[in-house]
Amino acid sequence: MAFTRATGKHRGPSRLSRRGAGIAGVATLATTGVIGTLASPAFAADADTRSVEDTGLTQVVAADALADTIDAQAAAQEREAAEAEARAKAEAARKAEAKRKAEARAKEIREAKERAAREAERKRLNSFQLPVAGSYVTTGYQTGGSLWSSGSHSGVDFHAAYGSTVVSVGTGTVVEAGWGGAYGNNVVIRMHDGTYTQYGHLSAVTVSVGQSVTPGQQIGISGSTGNSTGPHLHFEARTSAEYGSDINPVAYLRARGVNV
Numbered sequence: 001m002a003f004t005r006a007t008g009k010h011r012g013p014s015r016l017s018r019r020g021a022g023i024a025g026v027a028t029l030a031t032t033g034v035i036g037t038l039a040s041p042a043f044a045a046d047a048d049t050r051s052v053e054d055t056g057l058t059q060v061v062a063a064d065a066l067a068d069t070i071d072a073q074a075a076a077q078e079r080e081a082a083e084a085e086a087r088a089k090a091e092a093a094r095k096a097e098a099k100r101k102a103e104a105r106a107k108e109i110r111e112a113k114e115r116a117a118r119e120a121e122r123k124r125l126n127s128f129q130l131p132v133a134g135s136y137v138t139t140g141y142q143t144g145g146s147l148w149s150s151g152s153h154s155g156v157d158f159h160a161a162y163g164s165t166v167v168s169v170g171t172g173t174v175v176e177a178g179w180g181g182a183y184g185n186n187v188v189i190r191m192h193d194g195t196y197t198q199y200g201h202l203s204a205v206t207v208s209v210g211q212s213v214t215p216g217q218q219i220g221i222s223g224s225t226g227n228s229t230g231p232h233l234h235f236e237a238r239t240s241a242e243y244g245s246d247i248n249p250v251a252y253l254r255a256r257g258v259n260v
Contacts, residue, residue: 127215128170128256131199131235132160138232141248154246155236160222162231166199168213175241177205184226187219188241196241200234201225
């Protein structure tokens with residue numbers, strides 16, 4: 001024989017359903033404000049014997065308050081973290097900017113030094129100086145006498161003890177280096193401005209043809225080779241590499257800033 005479950009009015013509500021209905025009713029009464037007036041005397045008397053903390057509504061309110069507190073703390077922590085991150089980013093940006101400025105300043109200083117060095121080198125390469133440091137003229141230009149085949153001195157003689165260092169008076173290229181007849185061992189240089197200078201009676205030549213030289217660079221050692229009566233340096237300034245194109249060496253050097 002088959003059995004069927006009780007239904008309808010013969011089946012009582014479950015415990016879960018009863019509890020849900022009770023809570024709903026309490027919530028409704030609390031909302032309308034009549035929970036106190038509609039309660040039965042027995043319920044009211046029983047409620048008086050319980051503390052407020054024992055009621056479900058108080059527990060819900062307390063839980064909500066705790067949740068609000070936790071949310072507020074979490075929000076505060078998030079704000080603090082965001083502010084800390086913003087401060088860190090700002091500090092990193094400040095340091096990056098300071099580094100950029102420092103690097104830019106260092107670059108400016110470096111470039112300024114490089115420009116100054118280039119300018120100084122340019123001036124040095126364009127400068128002129130004496131062929132023997134601290135020397136002076138002992139025989140002037142176009143001095144007459146039988147000592148010179150042309151009848152007069154085609155250059156000037158600088159005082160130079162034997163073995164003195166002889167240097168190029170400016171920037172140029174060596175076009176002659178070696179024996180030069182009456183000039184003895186000599187060097188002829190085409191200067192950067194198109195003029196020529198000659199250095200004679202050397203005891204030794206220290207450069208070669210085609211070599212570039214700069215102001216103050218050694219080109220030989222003073223002596224008394226060729227048509228010479230003693231150690232000295234014969235110096236000529238010319239408009240070409242050929243003999244006979246000589247110009248006044250003292251005026252030549254003075255026009256280029258050399259104190260002679």
